[in-house]
Amino acid sequence: MLETYVKKILSSRVYDVAVETPIHAAPFLSERLGNTVLLKREDLQPVFSFKIRGAYNKLALLSDEQRACGVVTASAGNHAQGLAYAARHLGVKATIVMPCTTPEIKVRAVRAWGAKVVLHGDAFDEALTFSQKLIKEKGLVYIHPFDDPDTIAGQGTIAMEILRQHQGQLDAIFVPVGGGGLIAGIAAYVKYLRPDIRVIGVEPEDAACLKAAMAADERVVLSQVGLFADGVAVAQIGQHTFEVCRHYVDEVITVTTDEMCAAIKDIYDDTRSICEPAGCLGVAGIKKYVERENCSEKVFIAIDSGANVNFDRLRHVAERAEIGEKREALLAVTIPEKPGSFKAFCQAIGKRSITEFNYRFHDNAEAHIFVGVQTHPDLDPRDVLVETLQKQGFPVLDLTDNELAKLHIRHMVGGHCEQVTDEVVYRFEFPERPGALFNFLNKLGARWNISMFHYRNHGAAYGRVVVGLQVAEAERHKVPETLDSIGYMYWDETDNPAYRLYLA
Incomplete structure (x- = not known):
């Protein structure tokens, strides 16, 4: 071999x-x-x-008859650009099926090289299936992005x-x-x-x-x-x-x-x-x-x-x-609700830089702070920071690896509402494209009252939503069935400690 x-x-x-x-x-x-x-x-x-290498090598080895038929492929972007570039160089017509979630920079580049772009599906495998249909319907020659x-x-x-x-x-x-x-x-x-x-x-x-x-x-x-x-x-x-x-x-x-x-x-x-x-x-x-x-x-x-x-x-x-470099810790810290508490907390942090600080009044007894602190994986790791705060009497919850905290809670701190009862919380991810949020809300329907909603889209390939729903205890078993029918990835965050501290 x-x-x-x-x-x-x-x-x-x-x-x-x-x-x-x-x-x-x-x-x-x-x-x-x-x-x-x-x-x-x-x-x-x-x-x-690198995809230009494999795409061109395969295209160059086709017979004249195969090239005359035109070629098609499915790609998340880079193979598409490589094939489009190679096809233009060799004078071959190319059709590229790309997932709808493909970054716009890749779609524009493929079109700029002269290939026809068809957007279909949310991931590569759906685009691949559709490209196979074009082979049968139009007699195109398939150029596989990797398995050849x-x-x-x-x-x-x-x-x-x-x-x-x-x-x-x-x-x-x-x-x-x-x-x-x-x-x-x-x-x-x-x-x-x-x-x-x-x-x-x-x-x-x-x-x-x-x-x-x-x-x-x-x-x-x-x-x-x-x-x-x-x-x-x-x-x-x-x-x-x-x-x-x-x-x-x-x-x-x-x-x-x-x-x-x-x-x-x-x-x-x-x-x-x-x-x-x-x-x-x-x-x-x-x-x-x-x-x-x-x-x-x-x-x-x-x-x-x-x-x-x-x-x-x-x-x-x-x-x-x-966070990926272990140079930032996200912490939930409880302090007494009394004058001087913030100062005492900052003294406990010492000379470390605070990257984020969120607070809102909770009750007369204690306050919950959401704070980001610079750390160093070797010189000042986050477990040392947590231990230091705990020794000085501050209850600490490390949220650095908590996806709900990183994606949503840090932007929503201070949202307690005593009037909301029977609330369940779910976090969703769905492929991002124009109209995606409307489509999500439409599928969610109006069966239960939405008591909390936060949506973030900052250039990722998928939209992220956290939703609070008011669902009576007797109906809670019906929620997963409804959410499964929507077809998006979701997580039950009702018991997430970040939610319980700041929003429940």
Whole structure:
């Protein structure tokens, strides 16, 4: 298997349109981690993503008759741009089916390269199904975004460049994983020539299709896929890609959204470039690996796979990066409702910077403060801060890992209402698009009175809502059935301590 892929990689025609991207050092991150971190800058390709390699290689290998039929693909964006660019170069008509949640910057770019864009579904797999219909209806030739040997070989040229550009110590390559085309191509080439180098996949925790397949030793379909890292939002690893990965990928690491946001900041600090969420996965994986293994003086390369990110999504990245870097703690602190309490609390905080402070009168006995405090993962970790406050007599609840607190409560503190009774609280996520909020409210209907509502959209691929409903105790068992019929992901937050403290 490996020899076949290596031959395909060596004969790939990617350099008709792709460039050999550099490997850049990440000095700040390297110093912090005590290991050498290098970045393979695939964000510097003409379409700002590695996907141009596999798309062009596959298209270039089609027969003249196949090209004359026109081509179609399904893509969350980067493969779409690569195929559109390649098709224009070769004079082939291309139709691209993209999920409706695809960042606008990617949709505009695909259209700019001359391809026809069809928006369908909320995730890649729905777009894929629709693209298959177009093959039957219009006789188009399908160009798979990852699950094709020629596409895999095109992506594998990255490994060929890495081993040529960096011939010294190299302990591991950290690769973002969506459908698996990139990591399969890299693993095939690296394990054939340098089996001593570890190939490590990195996936978001909420889109870890390769990790699930490796654990089951067979391809599985994820029931839900997170959309923050839209470039890797795939529910099932490819068949061809998994055959390579199951034998030649050493392990798969998963990371959180906060850890991805922190990694985007790390890459910016070292390169002054902004990568997309999928593009930072390699760096996020290195950080997690180093923390787990407590290693030093190793040499790691992360594939910086793309830079196609909506500018307004950076608000979310900036908001969560400090938490992902463990440099901010979000705390609920109870203080006596009497003069001097605020001063005493600030003295307990000491010289630490307060990033956020929210308060509203609760009752005559005590006050609940929602506060953000700068911390340092090594010099001043948040558990030390919590312990310090508790020793000085302040009841503290650490909300740093509480999604409801991070997404909503911090913007709603002070909303107690004694007149509201029989309240249940649910948090929702749904694909963001024009009219999404109206559609959500329409599906929710008017069966129960809405007693609280908070909606945030700050450039993410999905809208986030927290809803309070007044539901009599006798009817509460009917709520999940109604919410299931809406079809959106939801969580019961009625017993969430952040809600109980500030809003109940």
